[in-house]
Amino acid sequence: MATLKEIAEMANVSLGTVDRVIHNRGRVAAETAARVRRIVEQVNYRPNILARSLSSAKTFHFGILVPFPEQDGNYWYLPRQGIDRAAEELQVYKVEIEYFPYDKYDENSFAAAAQQVLKNIHQIDGLLIAPVLSKAAEKFITQLPKRLAYIFLDSYIPRSHCLSYIGEDSFQSGLLAAKLMSLLTHDGKSAVIKAIPFNYHIEDRVRGYLSYFESKPSAKVFVFEASSQDSCSFQNAAAQILEHHPDIKGIFCSNACSFQVAKAVYASRRRIALVGYDLVKENIEWLEKGVIDFLISQRSEIQGYNALYRLYRAVALKEKIEPALYVPLDIVTKENLRYYQN
Amino acid sequence: MATLKEIAEMANVSLGTVDRVIHNRGRVAAETAARVRRIVEQVNYRPNILARSLSSAKTFHFGILVPFPEQDGNYWYLPRQGIDRAAEELQVYKVEIEYFPYDKYDENSFAAAAQQVLKNIHQIDGLLIAPVLSKAAEKFITQLPKRLAYIFLDSYIPRSHCLSYIGEDSFQSGLLAAKLMSLLTHDGKSAVIKAIPFNYHIEDRVRGYLSYFESKPSAKVFVFEASSQDSCSFQNAAAQILEHHPDIKGIFCSNACSFQVAKAVYASRRRIALVGYDLVKENIEWLEKGVIDFLISQRSEIQGYNALYRLYRAVALKEKIEPALYVPLDIVTKENLRYYQN
DNA sequence: AAGAATTGCGTGAACGATAACGCATAAGTA
């Protein structure tokens, strides 16, 4: 691999000149610059990242705008773990992160976090945003300086200038859930518990689920709602379903609160197929107990890890990154669970 | 993070002395060494990897002993992809790899590859071994110099001094396959196609499969064999099964040759549940077509990637690494396939 | 006791990039 020094020799200039050309720092004659650039192309120069981050005085500051970890049945701990892991690895590359957590059910809370970010915006080199509160987030990103890079995690805002989106394909994930339910119940009657308030992901999962069964009219599906803010709401909803639908064969829980549903199913002493989401601690316990049949995992830890890494690569290494990364939808059951933990 | 220079100042010695202490290069008074070591402990010194690999003249050479990529229905391309990806990333850290591929059905071929390795052994810093031919591999590792680090990929040799094993838990993987088959066929009669010649993994998968159904006597299971050396053998075996067992509900193919089985199932025009292994190209096609219902993937690409990375971390960074990494057993179906492809 | 070998320690040149600085020469301004 060619070095700046070698290129300098080939172009009959000094190392400093090559450096100036590469970084467009000016103070180079047009002719010389062209000559250098040609050679740079020719030898397919790639800067040595090691040398760069060793020499560069620059520290990168990334802001992380995500919901409080406890929210959505402790779901938000998972991406955070991945973010923290990436941050640790990136320490040697002079990367520092700061969390600006918010309450995902409170626009004011998001606004306050956003305000914090904007206050220090000149010393922030990039943002990782989970735009769960889409309206508030949409407003926020218009207030960002144009140069500022940001990546969306988990959710997405169309027509934004985000560098990349990392998350699941929710529709397909609902479809997958339906396929599993179809196998478990032999296309029996099933209930969907939709988390409210409105969330793009959840809606999409439910749409995916319903669309799978559209072609199977024998498999009846009923949709119910439960509030993801109130931890008991899912349990109550499930209990209601079980009480009023003695012929129900399965329940699909559209978010990480599946353990609440499991409690109700367990209490009913009936054999009900249960498909849910995400490897939060309590879900894992109910999966092990055999009350939850399948959990669909969206590799939440990996999502966080990859998101921060991509932000780093885009901002620090100026790499072009893929506009979207759809993470695998892992099907987790009692039999393969242990290999997904950590 | 403390640097050598800082430690040197704290210990009232020069940078070079600290370096000698840390690397046990001698030429340091016992007293001085102790003093330096205490401070090194105290400040929890971690060498800066960037600076290290930038300055170090040392290039690491790792040998890769794996079967030819085409073997086992092109299976061995997958780990190789991961190894290559890791090698590319590790280039800046001065890592070079060399393949010593062998024919997994020919002990002589392995011996020849091993001979090649031994010939250049003094310039090799570590080995990645897929000890598929366990006897030959066992003999080989006794011939290695004691200092030489090696990691097992895919398969394992007990009582060896390997740094780590990376692969699947085959028994559990067979169990998982059985669970899926049980769902697909409602505990109907199923056939297992066991790949021969003898292979520890395959045996274990089959044992896992059978053990799952032991508790369900209604679900009859028959075991057949097919040679993984002869590409048509699986197709023929499947055709035989389908012909002689009109009441069969599902086939479990114990290795990556599942696409051969799919051909036979497709030709029979019967609706047969089919569970197989690994995301090789042809398997993916039959999964998309709906002939294969589930593929269990052992993250073969990731296996390769992680294996080389661990070898690097163990040898170059002298990190302690986990003695075993059981990769997740991914359940891949038509609905979530696309997110597993690369 | 004179010379050789060993021990203890410091020095300084890499590695490849960043970025400040300095110094000519050229162009613009009063």
Next chain:
DNA sequence: TACTTATGCGTTATCGTTCACGCAATTCTT
């Protein structure tokens, strides 16, 4: 004309290691 300012380019210190080298002081030879 004498000055500032801009342009074009080279030089050099720095980041944190590695590692060869060199030079005393000490110890071992014979």
